Amino acid sequence: MIRYLKKHVSTIVLIFIASLFIWPMLWVVSASFDAQATLTVRLPKDFTLDSYKAVLSNPSNYRSFLNSFIISFTQSTLVVILSMFAAYPLSRSTIKGKYRIMLSLLFITGLPITAIMVPVYMMFFNLKIINSLISTSLFLTAAVLPYSIWIMKNFMDDVPVSLEEAAWVDGANFFQTLKRIIVPVILPGMCVVFIMAFSGSWGNFFVPFILLSSVEKAPAAVAIYQFFGMWGRVAYGQLAAFSLLYTMPIVVLYFVAQRFMLSGFMFSGSLK
Amino acid sequence: MVIVSLLPALALIGFFYLAPMIISIIYSFTNKTLVGSKSQEFDFVGISNYIFMFKDSRFIVSFINTLVFLIFSAVLGQQILGFIIAFLMQNKSKGLRKFVGTSVLLGWITPEVVVAFIFFAFFSVKGSLNDAIGLFGIGPIAWLFDFAMIAVIVANIWRGSAFSMLMYQAALSNVPDEAKESAMIDGANKFQVIFRIILPIIKGTIVTNTILVTIPTLGLFGVIFALTGGGPGNDTTTMPIYMYKQAFISYQIGYGTAMAIILLLLSILLSIFYIKSFRYEM
Numbered sequence: 001m002i003r004y005l006k007k008h009v010s011t012i013v014l015i016f017i018a019s020l021f022i023w024p025m026l027w028v029v030s031a032s033f034d035a036q037a038t039l040t041v042r043l044p045k046d047f048t049l050d051s052y053k054a055v056l057s058n059p060s061n062y063r064s065f066l067n068s069f070i071i072s073f074t075q076s077t078l079v080v081i082l083s084m085f086a087a088y089p090l091s092r093s094t095i096k097g098k099y100r101i102m103l104s105l106l107f108i109t110g111l112p113i114t115a116i117m118v119p120v121y122m123m124f125f126n127l128k129i130i131n132s133l134i135s136t137s138l139f140l141t142a143a144v145l146p147y148s149i150w151i152m153k154n155f156m157d158d159v160p161v162s163l164e165e166a167a168w169v170d171g172a173n174f175f176q177t178l179k180r181i182i183v184p185v186i187l188p189g190m191c192v193v194f195i196m197a198f199s200g201s202w203g204n205f206f207v208p209f210i211l212l213s214s215v216e217k218a219p220a221a222v223a224i225y226q227f228f229g230m231w232g233r234v235a236y237g238q239l240a241a242f243s244l245l246y247t248m249p250i251v252v253l254y255f256v257a258q259r260f261m262l263s264g265f266m267f268s269g270s271l272k
Numbered sequence: 273m274v275i276v277s278l279l280p281a282l283a284l285i286g287f288f289y290l291a292p293m294i295i296s297i298i299y300s301f302t303n304k305t306l307v308g309s310k311s312q313e314f315d316f317v318g319i320s321n322y323i324f325m326f327k328d329s330r331f332i333v334s335f336i337n338t339l340v341f342l343i344f345s346a347v348l349g350q351q352i353l354g355f356i357i358a359f360l361m362q363n364k365s366k367g368l369r370k371f372v373g374t375s376v377l378l379g380w381i382t383p384e385v386v387v388a389f390i391f392f393a394f395f396s397v398k399g400s401l402n403d404a405i406g407l408f409g410i411g412p413i414a415w416l417f418d419f420a421m422i423a424v425i426v427a428n429i430w431r432g433s434a435f436s437m438l439m440y441q442a443a444l445s446n447v448p449d450e451a452k453e454s455a456m457i458d459g460a461n462k463f464q465v466i467f468r469i470i471l472p473i474i475k476g477t478i479v480t481n482t483i484l485v486t487i488p489t490l491g492l493f494g495v496i497f498a499l500t501g502g503g504p505g506n507d508t509t510t511m512p513i514y515m516y517k518q519a520f521i522s523y524q525i526g527y528g529t530a531m532a533i534i535l536l537l538l539s540i541l542l543s544i545f546y547i548k549s550f551r552y553e554m
Contacts, residue, residue: 021378028390116536121520
């Protein structure tokens with residue numbers, strides 16, 4: 001009986017905690033459909049889609065989503081390819097200093113991007129690569145590579161070497177081996193790396209805020225912040241709709257790939 | 273020869289990550305500014321940026337704010353909440369685990385600026401929190417002015433607890449049931465089981481997780497910047513916010529980078545601990 005009650009108490013506590021997490025979030029949903037949106041969570045008085053129409057009819061908002069997509073897609077694609085190339089020798093060869101490279105990469109993952117943004121800005125400014133979607137993507141690539149190489153290596157370690165040896169004997173070169181033997185087996189790992197990189201850069205604010213100064217280059221993270229600065233304290237409905245539209249792609253991506261994500265997390269967790 | 277395939281990644285990391293760090297060490301010893309004559313013809317000023325930092329009361333404030341923010345939001349807040357959720361979730365039905373896990377994870381995947389807007393609404397004078405406490409006849413309270421630090425701490429706990437939850441879920445699944453059961457038979461209550469049995473077993477995860485939640489919180493910018501802008505006054509100005517203000521608002525690149533170096537040193541220290549704990553576990 002006591003056990004039963006205890007089990008119940010913990011369930012109630014859990015549901016209470018979960019609702020505390022959901023509660024603040026509900027505002028974005030309710031306000032975005034409310035013609036007279038306020039700052040509180042409430043059922044919309046006048047249900048409307050006008051906020052969404054207003055956000056989507058603004059071409060500069062479109063462009064900001066396109067910019068976000070260009071940055072995140074370029075970055076995560078590069079991250080997957082480069083981390084796969086880098087992880088291969090780290091997983092397979094017995095070179096000296098392999099352990100040291102792995103530890104150095106781990107060390108770099110512990111350094112926050114925030115701490116180097118001022119010199120990165122100066123460097124980009126002096127090299128005249130400031131305000132460019134490509135160089136911003138490249139910087140974001142470098143920023144997540146160390147961590148991605150680790151995850152990729154962990155996935156690769158699980159691929160039996162014997163498969164490749166057969167391929168080598170058949171005369172396959174490096175790229176053919178990667179493409180035919182490794183890629184099919186570590187596809188889930190590649191998805192994990194891609195999704196983590198994509199959602200990381202999609203949600204990043206500081207890097208594009210510093211490196212992309214012109215309005216035309218601003219990704220959604222920056223555009224929505226500027227919207228907040230100009231209209232956010234008046235047009236709550238539009239702010240909420242914009243926020244929801246901006247958050248949606250990551251949520252969808254996350255749910256689609258939840259299986260991969262969790263297995264990837266366990267990987268990095270067990271090999272910390 | 274296969275090692276060549278490592279080079280593109282290492283080159284990119286070296287160019288975009290390590291080079292700026294070296295540049296920043298050099299700039300931190302200069303009086304370089306972002307605009308004006310000192311932007312090109314700057315002088316080496318030795319360690320005066322660093323000396324100035326410790327005389328700069330606003331820097332001291334930002335340093336203390338950073339510590340308060342780190343300890344209450346990450347080290348204690350996220351970890352304790354993450355542990356409680358993970359602990360209570362053990363042996364629960366799949367449906368409940370999924371519901372609770374998803375609610376917590378949604379905070380984790382929400383982009384920084386959106387987290388800031390959500391809590392801007394939540395803590396505003398006419399926001400949801402005041403609505404709720406109003407039911408008990410309390411308030412309304414101007415949270416973002418009178419309790420701004422609490423607001424950013426809550427926002428960071430909301431955003432970051434999922435990571436600790438996942439880490440502790442993984443760790444708790446490795447605690448053998450026999451250990452807990454034999455302690456129960458010996459008459460230990462639930463709290464004794466947690467403190468005497470479970471926590472000692474998962475202490476490796478606690479060490480690693482403490483470092484892993486500290487690092488992103490130390491560098492957190494977007495949430496605080498968009499929620500309070502570091503205000504009111506300097507109440508929520510952490511080191512990254514103050515660094516940004518000095519370098520890009522006051523154009524003091526030299527001073528700003530000196531601050532970045534301090535931030536970097538702090539994270540290097542943490543990172544070394546992290547690698548030590550990692551080696552220990554290997």
